[in-house]
Amino acid sequence: MDASSPETLRQPAGAPDYPGRLIAVEGLDGSGKSTQIRLVKSWLEQEGYRVFFTEWNSSTLVKQATTKGKQRQLLTPTTFSLIHATDFADRYQRQILPLLRAGFIVLADRYVYTAYARDAVRGVDQPWVEKVYEFARKPDITFYFRVELEVSLRRILETRAVLKYHEAGMDMHWSADPVESFKMFQSKISMEYESMREKFGFVVIDAGRTIPEQQEEVRGIIRRTIDLRPFKHQQVPQA
Amino acid sequence: MKTRWFREPLPEVKDASLPGRLFVLEGPDGSGRTTQINQLVQWLEKRGFAVRTCGLGRSELVGEELEQATHGTILTPLTRSLFYATDFYDQLLHTILPALRAGFIVLTDRYIYTLIARDLVRKADPEWARNLYGRALVPDVVFHLRVSAQRLVQRNFEKNSTLDYWEAGMDLCLSDNMFDSFVKYQRLMNARFLELSKEHQFEVVDANRRVGLIQADLRAKLAAHLGIAP
Numbered sequence: 001m002d003a004s005s006p007e008t009l010r011q012p013a014g015a016p017d018y019p020g021r022l023i024a025v026e027g028l029d030g031s032g033k034s035t036q037i038r039l040v041k042s043w044l045e046q047e048g049y050r051v052f053f054t055e056w057n058s059s060t061l062v063k064q065a066t067t068k069g070k071q072r073q074l075l076t077p078t079t080f081s082l083i084h085a086t087d088f089a090d091r092y093q094r095q096i097l098p099l100l101r102a103g104f105i106v107l108a109d110r111y112v113y114t115a116y117a118r119d120a121v122r123g124v125d126q127p128w129v130e131k132v133y134e135f136a137r138k139p140d141i142t143f144y145f146r147v148e149l150e151v152s153l154r155r156i157l158e159t160r161a162v163l164k165y166h167e168a169g170m171d172m173h174w175s176a177d178p179v180e181s182f183k184m185f186q187s188k189i190s191m192e193y194e195s196m197r198e199k200f201g202f203v204v205i206d207a208g209r210t211i212p213e214q215q216e217e218v219r220g221i222i223r224r225t226i227d228l229r230p231f232k233h234q235q236v237p238q239a
Numbered sequence: 240m241k242t243r244w245f246r247e248p249l250p251e252v253k254d255a256s257l258p259g260r261l262f263v264l265e266g267p268d269g270s271g272r273t274t275q276i277n278q279l280v281q282w283l284e285k286r287g288f289a290v291r292t293c294g295l296g297r298s299e300l301v302g303e304e305l306e307q308a309t310h311g312t313i314l315t316p317l318t319r320s321l322f323y324a325t326d327f328y329d330q331l332l333h334t335i336l337p338a339l340r341a342g343f344i345v346l347t348d349r350y351i352y353t354l355i356a357r358d359l360v361r362k363a364d365p366e367w368a369r370n371l372y373g374r375a376l377v378p379d380v381v382f383h384l385r386v387s388a389q390r391l392v393q394r395n396f397e398k399n400s401t402l403d404y405w406e407a408g409m410d411l412c413l414s415d416n417m418f419d420s421f422v423k424y425q426r427l428m429n430a431r432f433l434e435l436s437k438e439h440q441f442e443v444v445d446a447n448r449r450v451g452l453i454q455a456d457l458r459a460k461l462a463a464h465l466g467i468a469p
Contacts (some may be wrong), residue, residue, distance in 0.1 A: 062304065064302060064304050068300070072299075074299060074333070075252050076332050077251060086325055090318045123249070125247070134367055135317060214370075
């Protein structure tokens with residue numbers, strides 16, 4: 001059996017073996033990253049490029065179990081980590097990788113770095129998590145939307161009447177007050193992102209600026225980093 | 240028991256004193272694990288030991304969902320592996336560790352070795368698989384019920400009159416007929432188990448014999464570990 005065969009567990013290392021391109025966005029809740037990646041999607045589609053969009057924690061394979069685990073508060077740091085890895089692996093092997101091989105530009109709202117940051121904050125050590133996610137290719141561009149903690153907190157707290165239990169990191173029992181817990185959790189996540197920034201080559205976007213300003217910068221970086229021509233619908237992609 | 244982890248302790252575990260004992264029965268489907276465990280539970284309870292059992296795919300968190308998924312067509316080797324790892328750690332955290340902390344004897348119907356062997360047969364990086372289960376508790380003893388592939392076929396047909404898709408390794412495309420695939424897959428698994436057996440010092444039990452003989456063998460071995468008369 002060929003080592004790169006999708007039927008096996010082993011993943012090829014090194015250079016991409018696909019013609020597609022992968023762009024991921026990372027950042028705190030309320031950093032505006034989802035808004036920006038949706039604008040990128042809309043731009044690329046209107047320009048006639050082959051685009052696929054995927055978001056964190058959205059696979060149908062484990063959705064029922066994740067919902068149950070959260071409702072009944074069954075999840076611990078380790079199982080929280082693994083159930084999200086299963087979710088990601090499902091989207092990765094059934095959508096992200098096949099689409100990259102078919103020559104699509106894949107846009108990911110959150111990627112493995114979200115798992116690294118959240119799991120580390122929950123006390124699951126990063127080398128273990130990184131090894132679990134070893135099958136995932138590094139994105140061609142990872143935008144990190146850096147925002148003042150106060151700004152992101154305000155954005156979330158203004159739009160959410162109630163913070164969800166895990167979203168607020170209530171499972172860590174740092175504070176009985178959801179808002180206080182959320183602030184502590186986000187602050188720790190922010191530190192994890194900063195510590196990963198250089199290691200994984202994040203492209204930092206100042207998310208304190210207006211939406212169009214950020215979008216202009218993001219589009220510029222994409223144009224300079226990726227030759228978009230082969231991704232036009234009428235082109236046949238070459239590996 | 241002496242608390243030992245394969246690599247690192249789980250981040251959830253603060254108090255690592257575990258007065259209970261953890262015994263594992265490994266072996267393929269049709270090796271008689273479940274029958275043997277049921278009889279061992281009765282024997283141990285008669286002697287005043289509190290016993291808890293668990294086994295692959297029985298977690299509250301994902302057991303049901305995993306069962307559903309194995310009947311579908313969307314699992315890949317990777318997602319199946321991660322799904323089972325989630326199931327395993329949920330049981331370790333919510334069943335095995337609490338029982339050991341309370342002084343129970345825990346008998347598990349398969350453990351991480353089956354999961355690792357399945358991954359290795361599917362060409363997983365051994366280091367990846369070992370990392371995945373590096374936070375598991377090392378059992379006091381692993382009993383490996385060894386059965387020849389030919390006898391397994393007979394036992395599976397006696398039990399279900401059909402071979403299970405996964406136990407026949409049909410996802411590996413070893414053969415287009417299920418019988419040959421089953422035999423090939425079980426041989427591959429056996430070869431991996433032999434390696435794991437050396438690495439982790441399994442106590443091998445010849446399970447080609449009758450149920451009563453296997454049970455007597457297991458009781459004698461368990462009694463020695465527990466320091467009681469068989």
